[in-house]
Amino acid sequence: MSYESSLAEEAEEHGHASVPELAVGVVIGRSSEFFDFFVYAIASVLVFPRVMFPFASPLDGVLLSFAVFSLAFVARPFGTLIFTEIDRRFGRGIKLTVALFLLGCATAGIAFMPDYSVAGGYAIVILCGMRIAQGLALGGAWDGLASLLAMNAPREERGWYAMIPQLGAPVGLFVASALFVYLVTGLSEADFLEWGWRYPFFVAFAINVVALFARLRIVVTEEYEEQFRNHELRPSSVRETVAAEGSNILIGAFTPLATFALFHLVSVFPLSWVYLSTNDSVPGFLAIEIGTSLVGLAAVLGSGALADRFGRRRLLFVCALAIAVFALLGPVLLDAGQSGEFLFMVLGFGLLGLSFGQSSGAVASRFDRRYRYTASALTSDLAWLVGAGFAPLVALLLASQFGLFASGLYLLSGAICSIVALILSQRLEIRDEE
Template sequence: MLRLAVASLAGTAIEFYDFFVYGTAAALVLGPLFFPTFSPVAGTLAAFGTFGVGFVARPLGSVLFGHLGDRRGRRPVLVVSLLLTGAATVAVGCVPTYESIGVAAPLLLLALRFLQGLGLGGEWGGAVLLTAEHAPAERRALWSSFPQVGPAVGFVLANGVVLMLSATLSEEQFAAWGWRVPFWAAGGLAVVGLWLRSSLAESPRFLEIDDHARVPLAEVARSHWRLVLLTAGALAVGYAVFYAVTTWSLAYATERLGVSRTVMLACIMAAVVVQGALTPPAAALGDRYGRRPLCLAGCAAAAVWMFPMVALLSTGAPLLMFLGFLGALVAFITMFAVIAAYLPELYEPRVRCTGAAVGYNLGGVLGGALTPIVATALAERGGRVPWGVGAYLTAIALLSLGCFALLPETRPVPAVAAEPATG
């Protein structure tokens, strides 16, 4: 179980590295390089638009790979999705800029970002289900949290590479070729991920299924549509909070507040490291007290913390910004630590790979794709403190709180042995 969990963690870390490194590049350099005819704010919005395309592609990837996972097994999904995401990421690092090939440059960027999202849309469902369906019921949330640590590791790895390059290269060198290096590194990471996943066993729960769904998406749409919509709405706040911290705030602080890129990356990475470390303990609480209570608590904490977070960010002081980010990410991981167990338990095994992945990735469209764009537009119209961004994030948190309130609890209840007969 430990070997499987570590392999799943490593795989999701590599795939999310690919996805996150694009977000960092979009916040820092893609606007001027690929949209030079736009104003600085419009260029950032356009770069975030290409960033959002990856989220739009993720539900499509969950349909495509969910069908494969429900029909052929969870394991093949992990291999194909990793290959697709890795190849697309390396290719992003090779795209010429607008100065070289004109409008074809942003179009290529869009296409490759779409392929990245397509691969990642299948990755999460396969990795989580393979771990959750191997895990003992009484520790399912704990073991399933290992793939959920992967995004934090991938983010720190992606931003660590960018931070190292940012600290050692001049602005001109970084803009000319330095930003491409993290994308090229994805090729080596993909090879490592394939090696780790080559010997994983298929999910025992999948092997027990006798009657596989012929068209899993059709069955999900017919019998589980309400559940898909509720899970998408419930998860939207997690995506919104995470990408407000890791993507929008990076662009906002460097462009509007004049904070150095190195300082911002260090503040965000430190908060994400704590988030990753807290994931297994939070998941263990989900095994003890239930999945739904932790999700409700995380949503409530996010709703309360969004205004303080933007106020702390607006100071431009590293310690205060770190504290703002940390509070937001603690609220985020209180929910998302148990999601890897919660979502699969909500769906029946024969359509689980499709249902859980589609709900998860639709939440990404609602929360992740729109947040950097909406937050950038709101901050541009606001004053020194972007209160509009706080209001937007709080509204999403309240929406998700309502959706979680309508979902059932799924924590397995231990069987109680019958008392021996007396008399």
């Protein structure tokens, strides 16, 4: 009997969790996390190079800012390691409360921190510390609701349910970009750099509080604790999980590599390129991001229907091939003025939505039930680290040294890795079924 079939029989035996309630909890949680992400990402281009690295050239300031940006992705796996032990000893509710409290404090701490003109190099150290704390907290924010939602999905609608958690990304981008457009256009440059940029971080803290209560309302109830136990969605030792599922975790981390690299190369990197290399309006480009985030939202929704009809792996494979083509075409569009920038963003977010919508759990069904909870968290951490953590930094560095085409080659390398991982995953699955 297949793993999926056994899960379906278990769900029928023990009863299904409330799927609408699960979906709402997942979307709220992911939206709050991605809002935090995009607030920091936009500030990494528009704010931190000027208030934290004023001694550097505009290009070097953004590169230094992107280096600090990457620290959260490096810290995230360590957060999973720490908070997995908290989960095992004290429970999922305590773990989630501590993780989101840390995330909220780190986010609010950025809003209150001094800039370089006040504290000098200590301001940079504080910013690095806050960013590392955000990464540790994100590693602990894994609540298992996405896995529980997938396990309660009807067999013929798994693609549709898999895309629900991914809706948080375009929602978070839309709200964060809109907030920065409002501040940049409504304040003078001096006021924005002195105090206006801090406001989005206060908003992020408030959203984290709302998300915390929304998620706790679900995960700590007796009904859902029973569901977690029935599906064996309990934390396991990280060492034991890696020993048992190491190969699947590694394949799972590389499967969405193209998607996660594209994620940053259409959301963060273009803003830095427009800001540094063109005379185009920054609020105007953020407005393009607002509009194209809706394209991404529609594409995420469409990915569910396409995956259910044609299969998730096939969709991801086709998307990886399309990302490879976009890697060669995208730099030409981004360097072709405002109309090219608009087309770059429309195509990029459309392709991103289709691939990102199904990128989670591409190999999660191969995890043994005893390890799925922790293995899924580790897979997500490593995928973001390898695929996205350094993408804005590397892409901008390559583009500034060798031209935009070099950033396309970087994305192409990610697409090739994803294609290889998908082929390897399929071969291992076939071998396991023999």
